[in-house]
Amino acid sequence: MAVAPVLLAVLLASAWRAAAVSSSAAADDRIERLPGQPAVDFPMYSGYVTVDELAGRALFYWLQEVPPEAQPAPLVLWLNGGPGCSSVAYGASEELGAFRIRPDGATLFLNKFRWNRAANILFLDSPAGVGFSYTNTSSDLYTSGDNRTAHDSYAFLVKWFERFPQYKHQDFYIAGESYAGHYVPQLSQLVYRNNIGIAKPIVNFKGFMVGNAVTNDHTDYAGMFESWWNHGLISDATYQLLRATCLDDSIIHPSPACNAAQDVAATEQGDIDMYSIYTPLCNQTSSSAAAAATKRRRPWMRGSYDPCTESHSTVYYNRPEVQRALHANVTGINYTWVTCSDTLNDHWGDSPRSMLPIYQELIAAGLRIWVFSGDTDAVIPLTSTRYSIDALGLPTTTSWYPWYDNKQVGGWSQVYKGLTLVTIRGAGHEVPLHRPRQGFILFQHFLQGKAMPKNGTTS
Known part of the structure; x- marks a missing residue:
């Protein structure tokens, strides 16, 4: 006899509550209230996993x-990249997290398009040395790389699910952006392979999603330089120089000649935000008059973007009372919390030049894989993403089409056999920062495994 949907929902909720009466470690991680936080209707936890x-x-x-x-x-694990940048600083505090930090660096306000409206969101500072994550072995800061990062993140998941057993059988996804274009597929591969042959794996892994992601060095570079040239950011001569010196290089470990060519390009580009080429820099919005003028020129920015968000988080997370509320820096070390670690970035070790073999393996495994791209990013631009996906040689199941939000084009999409590509119109490198509503619509459709809406009104 089939169980009625309502009864099934009640049974599932009851089983969830029973499992949620979990370990004392989980209870100790409960956040009572963050300084400057508005009232919320959802629980939060934070802490450390060795x-x-x-x-x-x-x-x-x-x-x-x-x-x-x-x-x-x-449950969705969110990872930011760098390498060496904090998911608390970016994902949680200026993109998809529950709160935004006000310019005073002391108070929070609720993010209307927070992704925990649709799923439980787990932000992780990885690897050790990023954000509040730490190591007692100082040499670790100079020897980090992709392989250790993936294995440490997997070890984290195994122990975290023991601390929160109610999540063991929930659908689990991994998502991230930028250099997490390496972290996400590599961790996904590790989870997938470790689940093989296990009747009841501890990680009920269903798929992954990455945005403006470092994917394949050759095509990433080719698309990057083409995008710069097409947007008028570099000269013809510099475009040719970049193609001659960088196309066969590593993005993380470029040659001196490639570095020199990129220095020439940076001089030509001038003082703009390469992560969002049409939005102002933080120091360009110092006066309310300048900010108002910017909004008049770009009405689509109204209410959606603060270019100084990174400076707000630096103030907030260095407050001792905030660290205490988050159960962070529990030993009280006198150090400055930073959004990104230059030490890790400058000494990054192994970094494979392509994630495409992992894509091929996980597509063949039938996992849900979505790739999204804000189309005003010049760091890992849409052109790079399209070249990388083309290199997979996947058959198209749904041809390129515009998707809509409230009868306005939100971006474009193409569905391949085993992979969905979605662009977000007018978004930079951090899609949920520049286009929070459209980023949330993307997230909802990813979770549901539904193609982006072709017409009509999106709620």
Whole structure:
């Protein structure tokens, strides 16, 4: 006899609540209230998971759940890139997280398009040395790379699911942007392979999504330089110089000749935000008059973008009372929290030149894979993403088409066999920052496995 949908939902919710009566460690991680936080209807947890006892490496996480009445809901791990940048600083605080930080660096306001309206969001600072994550072995800061990052993140997941057993059987996805274009597929591959042959794996992995992602060095470079030239950011001569010196280089470890060519390009580009080429720099909005003029020229920016968000988070997360509320820096070390670690970035080790073999493996495994791109990013532009996807040689199942939000074009999409590409019109490198509503619509459709809307009104 079939179980009625309403009864099934009640049974699932009851089972969730029973499993949620979890370990004391999870209870200790409960966030009572953050300084300057508005009232919310959802629980949050944060703290540390040790991933290597011998080295003393521990990763910091922040879980923002859906409201209790919406459980059980999927769990999504969010990773930012760099390498060396904090997911708390970017994903949680200026993109898809529950809160935005006001310019005073002391108070928070609710993000209307927070992704924990649709899923439980788990932000992870990875690897050790990023954000609040730490290592007791100082040499770790000079020897990080892709392989250790993936294995430490997997060790984190295994231990985290033991701390939060109610999530073991929930649909689990991994998402991220930028250099997480390496982290996300590599961790996905590790989870997938470790699940093989296990009747009830501890990670109920369903797929991944990446945005403006470092994917394949050759095509990333080719698309990057073409995009710069097409947008008038570099001269014809510099375009040819970049193609001659960089196309066979590593993005993370470029040759001196490629570095020199990129220096020439940077001089020609001038003082603009390459992560969002049509929006102002933070120091260009110092006066309210300048800000108002900018909004008049670009009405689509109204209410959606603060170019100084990074400086707000630097103030907020260095407050001792904020660190105490987050159960961060528990030993009280006197150090400055930074959004990105220059030490890690400058000494990054192994970085494979292509993620495409991992894509091929995981597409063949039948996992849900979505790639999205803000089309005003010049760091990993849409052109790069399209070249990288083309290199996979996938058959098209739904040809290129515009998708709509409230009868306005939100971007474009193409569906391939095993992969969906979505662009977000007018968004920069951090899609949920520049286009929060459209980014949330993208996220909802990814979770549902539904193609982006071709017409009509999107709620």
